[in-house]
Amino acid sequence: MPVLGRIAQRFAEERPLDGVRVAVCLHVTAETANLMHCLAAGGAQVALCAANPLSTQDDVAAALAQELEVHARFGEDLDTYARHVGALVRGRPQVTIDDGADLLTVMHAAEATEGAIGGTEETTTGLLRLRKLESEGGLRCPVLAVNESRTERTFNDRYGTGQSALDGIVRATNLLLAGHTLVLLGYGYAGKGIAQRARGAGAAVIVCEVDPTRALEARMEGYEVMPSLDAADRGDLFVTVTGSQSVLRREHFERMKDGAVLANAGHFDVEIDLEGLRAAAGGAPREVLPLVEQYEVDGRHLNLLAGGRVVNLAAGEGHPAAVMDMSFATQALATEHLVRHAGELAARVLDVPHGIDDEVARLKLAALGVEIDALTSEQQEYLDSWG
Numbered sequence: 001m002p003v004l005g006r007i008a009q010r011f012a013e014e015r016p017l018d019g020v021r022v023a024v025c026l027h028v029t030a031e032t033a034n035l036m037h038c039l040a041a042g043g044a045q046v047a048l049c050a051a052n053p054l055s056t057q058d059d060v061a062a063a064l065a066q067e068l069e070v071h072a073r074f075g076e077d078l079d080t081y082a083r084h085v086g087a088l089v090r091g092r093p094q095v096t097i098d099d100g101a102d103l104l105t106v107m108h109a110a111e112a113t114e115g116a117i118g119g120t121e122e123t124t125t126g127l128l129r130l131r132k133l134e135s136e137g138g139l140r141c142p143v144l145a146v147n148e149s150r151t152e153r154t155f156n157d158r159y160g161t162g163q164s165a166l167d168g169i170v171r172a173t174n175l176l177l178a179g180h181t182l183v184l185l186g187y188g189y190a191g192k193g194i195a196q197r198a199r200g201a202g203a204a205v206i207v208c209e210v211d212p213t214r215a216l217e218a219r220m221e222g223y224e225v226m227p228s229l230d231a232a233d234r235g236d237l238f239v240t241v242t243g244s245q246s247v248l249r250r251e252h253f254e255r256m257k258d259g260a261v262l263a264n265a266g267h268f269d270v271e272i273d274l275e276g277l278r279a280a281a282g283g284a285p286r287e288v289l290p291l292v293e294q295y296e297v298d299g300r301h302l303n304l305l306a307g308g309r310v311v312n313l314a315a316g317e318g319h320p321a322a323v324m325d326m327s328f329a330t331q332a333l334a335t336e337h338l339v340r341h342a343g344e345l346a347a348r349v350l351d352v353p354h355g356i357d358d359e360v361a362r363l364k365l366a367a368l369g370v371e372i373d374a375l376t377s378e379q380q381e382y383l384d385s386w387g
């Protein structure tokens with residue numbers, strides 16, 4: 001993670017986070033460990049808990065716990081998960097880094113936001129929750145929408161989720177994508193990445209989308225576009241990535257082919273309606289492989305991956321380090337921005353300043369050994385003349 005490494009070097013010299021209590025609720029992975037080291041190099045007092053009970057890499061958690069405060073264990077139950085988030089809140093964080101907004105939401109619910117400088121958010125789902133809080137007048141500190149920064153949208157969602165969701169599915173099933181039909185529910189940034197890679201691997205892709213512009217874009221990209229009920233008996237593999245709930249439900253399960261595989265790449269495990277699946281099956285599933293539960297619906301077998309949890313992290317290792325390098329570099333610089341501007345920013349969900357995107361992209365290009373042009377002074381003058 002060379003970009004984060006360069007920032008960590010600067011942080012170690014400048015100590016921009018000296019003494020600041022930074023609480024981090026992210027997937028506990030090797031990439032997250034590098035972010036924790038970077039923040040600590042900047043002088044922060046860091047504490048970490050998991051953003052999902054099924055994504056914690058226990059070896060990473062154990063190694064980090066030698067150096068800093070960590071509350072995470074793979075497979076922890078929901079009470080333990082809540083206790084771990086609560087432990088971070090009790091530390092009275094000044095800056096929060098969230099993936100899904102659990103930490104900042106609990107801080108608000110516990111009225112523990114006094115002294116909070118601000119937070120950052122890594123996911124679309126988390127931003128939905130925080131914007132709702134803001135619209136109700138309840139947000140008590142600024143939040144930088146790291147999820148919507150240009151580097152994050154382009155690289156994290158498209159390339160990171162695009163590749164790692166398919167990687168998790170293939171690891172869990174050893175399914176051959178070529179010659180199979182993938183039904184993709186949700187054609188946002190992550191969905192686009194999944195569709196592109198699945199097509200590249202030889203799958204036929206059908207897109208189901210409620211947003212007309214996105215649906216049109218999918219059609220223009222050459223994918224079949226149709227309502228999900230029409231796609232239900234066409235798919236060999238179904239992937240949800242909408243941020244919504246019950247995208248696949250009983251009426252879909254009742255039409256699916258024998259052997260269909262169901263995976264969710266969205267943040268929460270609500271996109272595949274598990275109650276509806278259990279009701280359609282009329283009984284408990286059979287574990288046919290680790291992370292593959294088979295439900296029998298009218299004599300047909302439907303294979304649910306990772307209990308409907310986010311498949312790239314639950315069945316794989318999440319986004320590759322080369323992508324998380326940029327996301328977490330943005331997180332580190334966003335944290336620095338919050339601290340440098342403590343007390344100056346409105347208690348709203350705010351864009352990450354463009355300068356941060358540019359710095360991350362510049363550092364990444366340098367790490368890749370790629371040089372680019374700069375505008376000539378004539379070009380700059382010409383562009384400026386338009387005001």
Ligand code: ADE
Nearest residue numbers: 027029031032317318319
């Ligand atoms: N989110 C997606 N992939 C991740 C990773 N490898 N580490 C931390 N958070 C992630």
